[in-house]
Amino acid sequence: MDISSWDGTLSSSDFCLAAHAFTEKWKRINPVLPPWSWVPQAKITMVEGYLSLENMCILRSCEVQSYSHDVRYFDFHIVYSASYRVPVLYFRTYSSDGQPLLLEDIEKELPGKSTNVLMESKWTFITQEEHPYLNRPWYKLHPCGTSEWMKLLFLTDPSLGVSQGVPVELYLSSWISMVGQAVGLKVPLEMFNKRKE
């Protein structure tokens, strides 16, 4: 795919390719973190599914010391949106006693940087919507600006090597390093660079 005519979106089959490249890379670079897994959805004529990372434990960022009640558990799902043709981050979060947390509480606890990301971009905002596969309310980062900033990201970062075409296998790691910030998911820098060694 030529970068100049690329609109920042992915086809659903590219999403599957990108998802598998992403899970492998995540395992290699973050061996101690829980792995992402592909959750296939029964479809007769095509491959469909989403990426899932559950029970991710994130310490409350504002505390220096962490007590057990300061631990937050996150479930992250990356779902492909056929309308926007981009990945969408769905998440939910609960405290150590299993109580789900409300958006207000989540936003209060986000690191300052995340709040900035959310504030600065009118495109990135969190809403509670139905999970397209689970049909239950989940939080979601709205995808309507994703293609635009993904295109910018790929055009402006020389380390992504876009001169050789759009590197589909890097799409999700670049994307998660952006959206992860908005929800306090820290992504190691190594995830976000260069084509395959």
Next chain:
Amino acid sequence: MDVGAMGREAQKYVWEGAIPLQIHLHESEVTTLPHPSPALVLAPRMGYLPLLLPLLKPHFSSTLPPGVDTIWFEYKGLPLKWHIPTGVLFDLLCAEQERPWNLTVHFRGYPGNILTPCEGEDSVKWSFINSLKEAAYIVNGNCKNVMNMSQSDQVELWYSVLNGNMEAYQRVSSKLKLEKVGDQYVGKPNSNLLKSRTNTGETDTGGPVKTDKCFTLRDAVKALLPEFFVEKTLIDEEISRIELEEESRAPSDDESNTRNEEDVEEKQRENVECCCPSDDAVTKLKLVRIQGIEPKLEIPFSWVVNNLMNPEHFLHICVCVKVPQAKPSPHDT
């Protein structure tokens, strides 16, 4: 009557469409005797259930226990999703078209683990705008026209939906420049035009293949749910073969094993049957319902979209499927 006038008349019917509801207050929220009588209201097809609050609250307020109102509805124990237009809920859940439609209303105990939170009219409005944005993105590749709508246009648009005012709606929505769907047959339908909760068509190859053939409602439904159409073309035979394999591989406990095999056999027989040239398509669809009617599948899809879509620019197609005995339909949600 020419086609255009027919379309305008259809739109008018759709906008004026309403469903008679008989709404009962859930008994756990009745604190007075005798029990309050059910409320009878006409709910616009294009509307959303929480918007009925101003009609229902006065009817039930005197008997409610103390607390804060968060209205939600259920039908036969199923909590109803408020972001789905009332007419679509009725078409989906009420295959027999019971009238009046008996619903139960709750003002307390919102099932937040099942339904997305609804804080009154504002939540409904934003859900509507978000759907409109999604539609704009599919049509134009961006949602700038919706994002940049003036405050007064946004208010007017929402009020036109709230009050079922078609003329006002058409005046404002024409500014969004969401092109009408064309008539031409699209050999490889653009998956972006077709979206389904459970299934999404997908194509990676370039532009649509244009022919003289008209793209019909049948073509559209088939693109979304190919598994319900078994046709005598090479590609479709391939699909049905895969389908049969999927079926036979489907995990099942010992008891249902035999039944599964019977299903497969039955399908194979269907395949053989549809090899006779007179039979154009053997479907397992029971009925396709849009805005309360069962349109002929030969109608051009563009006509269906342009005249029967909801104001958020989505066409809601309710598909009723014949379920093989004792096996849940993959499209039950």
